[in-house]
Amino acid sequence: MQSLEYVCAATGERIGFEGPLYGETLTGLRARVWDYSLASRGMTGITRKAREATVTVKIHDSPATLDLLRRLADADMASGNPGTLVADGEWEAKAWITKSEPQSITPTMVETQLTIVLADGVWRRPTMTHFTPRYDSGTADLDYPYDYPRDFAGMALGAEIVNDTSIPQPVKLTIFGPCAQPYVIIGNNRYEVDVTVPSGSRLEIDGTGDVRTVTMVSGTGLVTNCFAQAVRGSGKDSGRYVFQPLAPGTQPISWPGGFQFDLTVCEERSEPPWT
Template identity: 40%
Template sequence: MSELTYTSGVTGQVFDLESKLSWGAALGLRSREWDYSLTYRGLGMPTRKAREVSVSMSVINPSDLDAFMRATDADIQMNQPGVITGLAESGAAWTQHAVIVKTSPQSHHRASDASIDLTIVLLDGVWRRRLDVQHFWSDVLQPGLNLDYPHDYPHDYMPTARNTTVVNPMPAPMPFEMVWFGPVSKPQLTLGGNRYELDMDIPSGGYVTISSVEGEKSIILTTENGDTSNVFSKGVRTGGENGGSYIFQPIPSGELAAQWNGFGIDLTIIEEASEPQWV
């Protein structure tokens, strides 16, 4: 990874783990491990659980070390894990929630060049990165009218057909974040054999953000004036995952036909991997 940082869940401080508190190659972060049971000629219930890894840290600035230790202690005490972010050579940002549960100094004659072994618990079991946003215009936003959504984005919108395709380039189903823009009544999106549906109205100028990431599932309504409310109960979950109408159904692999009832959609697939990519 070309850059590495730790962001405290409590203080919000971002610690540079390259130039101030060096984690070196941090090879422990690149390790991978599946938890499983053995069955007759196979594996049963393979999962990726939280796990411990070890990293050696070299101290360049003692004041940064003190601030880092205070923040990571607070993250554990307040049960607000931090986030480790690593940039691949391609610029892709990989993240995972983590806590520092143990330190073991290996030298102590001078704080400015101390070496400390860290025990880190990677809490998500996977690394995640956001793929490019796939945009689908509302029927009322016609090409050439220079209309835009009622809040800023760092990119331009391009028109798409009403019936179009969604692409998940990963070889396995992946979680997602979707933003559905109003006005629309009881919006529905059919994709990959599943119907994503909200039993509610989204007002003009408002939008609903749906996250299907494990441990972070949420459905939040944001109104035109910026007020937010939890509308989790409005997501249709008939039959649960693979039941045919589940609001958090992972996006299948490949190119998928999409049909919806005319509202605007932003879709971001969240790639999950056992280890960050190398390039």
């Protein structure tokens, strides 16, 4: 981790740990922590939960920087919404700065210990890939004598996505209209929502957060909840689960022709990058 900054959720302002705060190695944030319960012959409830970490920072421009730190931390604490720690410009963790306890004070520097609560104990790095239909060369469009809003074609083939980690990773799909009853097949799972997406609108299927959502966003910004129309099969690993995480390895992708979509894979890890 070469750089770290805190982004206030309430105001959008930022403060860096390479200046005006100086956090050196920030060892308290580098722990790898899983939560679990011991059973008679193993473990249950394996997950990553909110956790506290402490880091010591030095502040040379004391009054102005301390006031900025207090203002940003208090704004997010008062709103109840966590800010975001951003490591190396790409890894993000939702967090609150809950305490600042001075350790030493001189005329030129204040050293203080910060208590940081990582909201879900996870650092995330989203990577987005845009997909444009490429049709099976052996299938031509079927042009009907009536003016349907779209012609009919085979599947768009030849695409793939790689998860080069060792565990499944959550994904977000953004499907751009016009299309009806859109679905995307990734590996052995079909992601499908029983809606019509008008031209200029987009359908967002987001399985990357603690609360999973399916929303339609119109060209004017109107947001409609489409969770009830999402196909969820019998749950995870059923083959028709709209929030199925991406399995490790290389996965083939296919979908009906006529629409484009973005696939965002959100890599998760317990600690920020070391390098």
